[in-house]
Amino acid sequence: MPVSDGCKYSDWEVLMMDFVVLLKQVPKPKEMRVTAEGTLDRASAPSQINQDCQHALEMALSMKDAYGGRVVVVSMGPPNFQMSHITAMERGVDETVLLSDRKLGGSDTWATGYALSGTLKHIGYSSERNDWLVMGGRQTTDGDTAHVPSQVAENLGIPQVTLVETCEIMDGSAKVRRIVEGGSMDLSMPLPCMLSIAPTAAPLRGRNMKAAVAVKKHVTKDQRGKDTFKEGAPIFRLLSADDVELEGTKIGLAGSPTIVAAAPRVEKASRDLQLTDSDGLIGVVEGWQ
């Protein structure tokens, strides 16, 4: 919890809010290989912080810069998500929390929204407090649904706004700009609230040397040589479904209201790129008929 230093600032507000970021680690889209069975080979693909989540992380960090407070990253996924948590810490995040449990495997967005909101409640973020807000990326490159921010918000019982480009805190509420078809709208959101951040928001900053040095002492290598937090690192919490007291009937494949019944491969209307010039284009177009 943030601790007030007791100072009173008359000219500007130091809010000491917690800016919570939902962050997903995803396989790098371009380096994903397809297995012999036609499924995506997620295990061997190099990973990164999901693109839209990077924008959410940047927004949280810039709000911390502007108003003070802390940035807390919360994820649900396998233990190797710690790699992205370390990347986030190197940019100025204060603490990360990972909900990791085999029981969560196969969760759809409904079950994910339930599990993530349960994690937030467990670590103390409830609709009763107004000194925090939560941000997530618009959507993930591997799931592509854009559902999870809305479903986390519903489970927490807090207002949401999706496709946010900018946000500032004024007079105890979040003033946000949301993209809509053909324009944008400005909204005033009570706190706490959930924001899903648009890919047109500011890109993620680079590594902060001071933060990187600070996090380094908490990091070691796992058996595969990947970065992982040292046991007992005070900046990282690993939680199980039981820790968070999730109901078993609401998580994982069995707890999800949707299933992938089939996923036939589709032959892409393959375009056979022809590089040409304006004279050559006439001949290329003739070949189309």
Next chain:
Amino acid sequence: MSDWPEDATVQRFSDATSSEGVMVFAEMVDGHLLNVGRELMGPGREMADHLGVTLSAVLIHHSVGDAPQDLISLGADKVIVVEDARLEHYTTLPYARALSDYLTNVHRPEILLMGATTTGRDLAPRVASRVDAGVTADCTKLSVGPFYHRKTKSVTTHMLEAHRPSFGESKLACIMSNPEQLWAPAMATARPGIFVAPASDSSRTGDVEAFTPDWQDGDFSVEVMDVRRGGGERVDLGHCKIVVAGGIPCGQTGFREIHDLVDALKAQGLDAEWGASRAAVDAGHAPSTRQIGQTGQSIRPPVYVAVAISGAPQHTAGMKDSERIVAVNTDESCTMVQSADAAIIGDYREVVPQLTEKVKSGFTFGL
């Protein structure tokens, strides 16, 4: 999916979930029905007929005008109307209250469809979590069929099959309700511009039902301060034979080359129009009424000419199904060039005027 052992138990989805009917949330903006709502009456009506049930539509707005009759003419048997002065601009909570109250307290359909607009993509998952329902995003195909669940040796019939491209469009995933967590309605959002609106028949009749939700404290806690949508008439690029779109670099010359090319195409008798990427619209080079992409228009013309557009996913979402794509770009490695049928590498200020000259002498991109 239709093969199962003879001793499997068979149940119908609507029986198992005590639900009935197909429902479409038809979004309204500024007093007008969005096209995607009309489009969804197509698969909505087809599935309702296949299931032998009614098709209803839901309108939530400050004033619905003639929209109920429009929807009845397009195939709705019933239109549920939630009118309230506070519903002029979409915010999540009151819309979610209206829909979830109806689903919980009045009637629960077996299928609920919405457009995958900025509203639908925000609202559908919220409602799904509130009423306990599964939801599938951005569908491109909707159908109804059975699913055999090996684990419980049970067949559930007449279920929504929500098809959506996945894994970078390399697969078409079919999402269905989980027999172990069988909840209604089965919800799906569908991309605008994919389905075709049925022919309107003004002699059709149907019921209009006003519904007042049980508004709760906090439903209107989010305040809309300002809304900026592109002014002017919406230019429908969907019917064009050829669309020439410009990216932000074209703003250097005020899109002049783009306009000249489109004028030349029109002079050849072609149904041609010009469009722009979101970046170009944001920079003020084009009105938002001509924006192509996820938050603009989704089109698939016979020929799409992308000028100085690199091909961000938000843009390609609105044009990648075009029959032919011609890219003009200085960067051969950009996504747009690499996913085009033909590309000319060069500065648009040189290339596009050359194309305009070709068109003036009779070149029509094969159209």
